[in-house]
Amino acid sequence: MDAAAPGRALMEVEDLARVYTMGGxxxxxxxxxxxxxxxxxxxxxxxxxxxGKSTFMNLLGLLDQPTRGRYRLDGEDVAGLGADAxxxxxxxxxxxxxxxxxxxxxATAVENVALPLxxxxxxxxxxxxxxxxxxxxxxxxxxxxxxxxxxxGGQQQRVAIARALVNEPGAILADEPTxxxxxxxxxxIMALFQALHARGITLVVVTHDPExxxxxxxxxxxxxxxxxxxxRQVPRNAAAALAARPxxxx
Amino acid sequence: xxxxxAFAGALDSLRANALRSALTMLGIFIGVAAxxxxxxxxxxxxxxxxxxxxxxxxxxxxxxxxxVTVGGVRLGSGxxxxxxxxxxxxxEREIDAVEAAAPTSRGQVQVVAGGVNWSSWLLGVTPSFFVxxxxxxxxxxxxxxxDYDRGAQVVLLGETVARTLFDEIDPIxxxxxxxxxxxxxxxxxxxxxxxxxxxxxxxxxxAPLRAAQQRVLGVNRANAxxxxxxTVRVRDGEDTAQAExxxxxxxxxxxxLTAAQExxxxxxxxxxxxxxxxxxxxxxxxLLAAIATVSxxxxxxxxxxxxxxxxxxxxxxxxxxxxxxxxxxDILMQFLIEAATLSALxxxxxxxxxxxxxxxxxxxxxxxxxxxxxxxxxxxxVSAGVGIVFGYYPARRAAALDPIEALRHA
Ligand SMILES: Nc1ncnc2c1ncn2[C@@H]1O[C@H](COP(=O)(O)OP(=O)(O)OP(=O)(O)O)[C@@H](O)[C@H]1O
Ligand SMILES: [Mg+2]
Numbered sequence: 066m067d068a069a070a071p072g073r074a075l076m077e078v079e080d081l082a083r084v085y086t087m088g089g090x091x092x093x094x095x096x097x098x099x100x101x102x103x104x105x106x107x108x109x110x111x112x113x114x115x116x117g118k119s120t121f122m123n124l125l126g127l128l129d130q131p132t133r134g135r136y137r138l139d140g141e142d143v144a145g146l147g148a149d150a151x152x153x154x155x156x157x158x159x160x161x162x163x164x165x166x167x168x169x170x171x172a173t174a175v176e177n178v179a180l181p182l183x184x185x186x187x188x189x190x191x192x193x194x195x196x197x198x199x200x201x202x203x204x205x206x207x208x209x210x211x212x213x214x215x216x217x218g219g220q221q222q223r224v225a226i227a228r229a230l231v232n233e234p235g236a237i238l239a240d241e242p243t244x245x246x247x248x249x250x251x252x253x254i255m256a257l258f259q260a261l262h263a264r265g266i267t268l269v270v271v272t273h274d275p276e277x278x279x280x281x282x283x284x285x286x287x288x289x290x291x292x293x294x295x296x297r298q299v300p301r302n303a304a305a306a307l308a309a310r311p312x313x314x315x
Numbered sequence: 316x317x318x319x320x321a322f323a324g325a326l327d328s329l330r331a332n333a334l335r336s337a338l339t340m341l342g343i344f345i346g347v348a349a350x351x352x353x354x355x356x357x358x359x360x361x362x363x364x365x366x367x368x369x370x371x372x373x374x375x376x377x378x379x380x381x382x383v384t385v386g387g388v389r390l391g392s393g394x395x396x397x398x399x400x401x402x403x404x405x406x407e408r409e410i411d412a413v414e415a416a417a418p419t420s421r422g423q424v425q426v427v428a429g430g431v432n433w434s435s436w437l438l439g440v441t442p443s444f445f446v447x448x449x450x451x452x453x454x455x456x457x458x459x460x461x462d463y464d465r466g467a468q469v470v471l472l473g474e475t476v477a478r479t480l481f482d483e484i485d486p487i488x489x490x491x492x493x494x495x496x497x498x499x500x501x502x503x504x505x506x507x508x509x510x511x512x513x514x515x516x517x518x519x520x521x522a523p524l525r526a527a528q529q530r531v532l533g534v535n536r537a538n539a540x541x542x543x544x545x546t547v548r549v550r551d552g553e554d555t556a557q558a559e560x561x562x563x564x565x566x567x568x569x570x571x572l573t574a575a576q577e578x579x580x581x582x583x584x585x586x587x588x589x590x591x592x593x594x595x596x597x598x599x600x601x602l603l604a605a606i607a608t609v610s611x612x613x614x615x616x617x618x619x620x621x622x623x624x625x626x627x628x629x630x631x632x633x634x635x636x637x638x639x640x641x642x643x644x645d646i647l648m649q650f651l652i653e654a655a656t657l658s659a660l661x662x663x664x665x666x667x668x669x670x671x672x673x674x675x676x677x678x679x680x681x682x683x684x685x686x687x688x689x690x691x692x693x694x695x696x697v698s699a700g701v702g703i704v705f706g707y708y709p710a711r712r713a714a715a716l717d718p719i720e721a722l723r724h725a
């Protein structure tokens with residue numbers, strides 16, 4: 066994990082815009098957003114459907130390039146980077162968690178988790194060791210050689226989180242990570258995120274569920290491609306919320 | 316991503332679609348198998364001819380009795396005793412280009428020594444034979460002038476015969492029986508080995524012509540001087556084709572053939588045989604190249620097709636790989652290696668089948684075949700190359716995918 070550099074933001078965007086041109090008409094999916102996310106923050110990104118949340122996340126995650134504006138990731142201006150340089154940055158500095166998990170169906174949990182290490186040039190034996198270690202810390206030590214089909218939705222998402230963590234990135238970007246899960250499993254994932262947050266990892270989580278956003282320390286709200294609210298808050302404790310549920314048994 | 320990782324991944328994904336992979340390989344598989352088998356037959360045949368030429372020498376012409384037409388009825392080759400020792404003597408005497416003309420008679424005989432019984436070939440020869448052919452003596456002595464003159468019952472043994480009949484014992488001075496007629500062994504010929512066709516050149520017994528004919532093979536009733544063939548050696552530096560014409564003219568004259576009559580003998584020039592075999596094998600090579608090209612092309616297009624399907628099916632996987640840090644060239648390499656592996660596996664399997672088919676042809680049909688390691692390496696290399704060429708376009712498509720769109724792919 067990157068050591069938190071006080072006073073310097075991990076992700077800093079200025080006047081960020083992403084315009085899609087379709088059949089002559091320009092669609093401003095993101096329209097002049099400026100925000101700085103510091104090391105160790107737990108940010109929830111909210112807003113109605115189509116407001117530009119995913120567009121924003123894709124830009125933060127270097128999966129997409131802005132039409133306009135500046136983006137500094139860990140102090141480095143990434144505007145001019147080519148596709149391969151961005152791939153390498155994603156590999157080193159970022160971890161992704163998706164709504165639909167995006168695990169390779171034929172690969173085992175360990176192999177899925179080890180995938181970023183393949184592209185980091187880590188030798189085979191060490192890859193397996195490191196992937197297994199991360200899975201163990203997430204309580205999946207008994208499921209190392211299971212394929213996604215043999216795992217529950219919550220377990221699959223935890224494998225995906227292990228994959229995001231395995232390269233020890235500074236930040237994890239999650240787009241609707243609980244969207245495909247029931248509310249209890251969603252809570253478990255949020256408890257896990259809070260634990261990671263406690264370890265100093267920066268988290269940016271897109272959700273349109275206020276219950277989920279309540280576990281973050283900061284909430285960014287988007288509307289029509291603009292950042293309309295930036296609010297810091299005292300987070301609810303997900304582990305406590307989980308324990309308080311009637312059928313509580315973790 | 317290391318090439319080794321890419322290769323392991325390629326095997327995994329080919330295994331995951333085993334049937335589809337196998338069917339895709341079929342084109343390459345069959346093409347390579349056919350080419351390997353046919354090249355094996357072709358080079359086997361060529362090697363046989365080369366070995367025969369090596370064994371005989373390119374400046375040898377073999378004259379054998381030919382077709383004879385009597386009263387409009389064509390009799391088969393060798394139907395009449397048309398070649399004689401006197402023909403041979405005349406060739407040697409009257410044509411400068413002829414270094415030696417050796418009349419020989421040949422027949423299969425039962426050879427017995429002690430309790431051992433062996434079927435071999437008896438060659439009846441004159442001194443010219445050892446001028447025409449470079450057969451050497453390994454043990455004992457060769458045949459000498461007085462052996463020929465007196466019709467002495469002495470023999471030289473080919474290495475195989477000597478070993479079979481006498482094993483470790485020195486055969487020189489021993490007596491053997493050819494069709495029950497006693498002959499004394501005076502020498503053993505140097506080993507000449509097998510032809511690629513599997514003929515053992517050392518399975519032979521050589522005796523003076525007179526003794527061989529009179530005592531064992533029998534004398535032609537129509538003409539006591541008749542022989543089975545005449546082996547002519549053309550002097551070094553002389554033109555074989557020209558010598559052949561002189562031989563033909565002299566024999567026609569001696570046999571009193573009118574201009575309207577066909578030759579009653581055949582001239583076999585090994586250089587000619589080699590040349591025609593070479594020309595036909597060159598045609599064959601072109602044919603093979605055409606078959607190989609077509610089958611590899613068809614196989615390659617099959618691979619391209621299946622790789623395009625695979626790229627589409629795995630769009631999300633590609634998106635994910637890009638998201639977690641795969642560079643364009645990693646994706647490109649992954650799919651190229653997959654295509655090359657698919658194709659090379661087809662090539663390896665095809666080479667194995669072609670090899671097996673060649674062996675079967677040799678065993679069952681008795682065709683000489685030759686599978687060179689180079690041919691197999693070439694087949695596998697070329698098929699891997701086909702995979703790379705035809706896999707390039709699909710791999711490019713995969714590598715050019717936009718990560719976001721790929722991840723959103725259904
Ligand atoms: N590839 C694209 N081409 C054209 N328009 C796009 C593309 N991707 C997104 N958009 C448009 O950009 C706008 C913002 O999309 P985005 O996916 O960021 O919304 P979102 O806030 O994530 O919505 P949701 O909550 O439904 O996921 C939408 O109007 C969408 O239609
Ligand atoms: Mg979205």
